[in-house]
Amino acid sequence: MRAISRHKLHGVMEMHLRFLRRRVGGLFCIIGFAIVLTYFILLFHTPNRQTMLQSESMRTLIIDPGHGGEDGGAVASDGTLEADVNLQIALRLRALAEFCGVPVVMTRDSSMIDYPTDAGTIAARKVADQKQRVALINSVEHGTLISIHQNFYPAAGPHGAEALYAPTEHSEEFGKRLHNLLLETLDPSNRRVASPISDEIYLMRNVRCPAVLVECGFLSNPEELERLQSNTYDQKLALVMLSAWLQYFQTGWNL
């Protein structure tokens, strides 16, 4: 008899708890939605949106479209240059970032590169270009670098984006966040993991800020090449990169 009463009591309590959970859960949803809405209203109705973000320690997004000038990077079977794909994605990322009031610095914003006049060979010009980029990146206070590249493999099979992070402080957290967001939103079947970048990449080895190099996809894979040539996919890639940066910015890792 007592067991039945306890059972009934449990039932009633469970019912009340379920009801409370629904009410409290709903309340949190409403509060959460209100916070997000207020954030965006403030962000987009502040007379100078840039001032709002800059006032919080002047963080700058540095975008590095890999290669350029005399260095086309990898070349797809149809002649598409990696340098051009990198630039298209980078320009989209800059446009989105500036729309959100994020201060942006680009290491290049066209296919041309100003080489020093004393760099006499292609090899010397490539080295000079990398040194110029590192000097520019290291001159930015409170910067975070996203370097944009495309992968290439002798066989057509390999595909999928991956983020490679620099050995500098906070790069690993930022790289993993960006990588996971790329997989979750654009390619859930991708089994790659974010990894530390090779010591051989001069730029990533010499920058001092948090830095991630994104290999957006393989130019050697025909389906991925087609996707990377589409404006819609480039826009999605840029949006994911900006979202990862905004999440990173909000967590305060860079303070």
Ligand SMILES: [Zn+2]
């Ligand atoms: Zn590259």
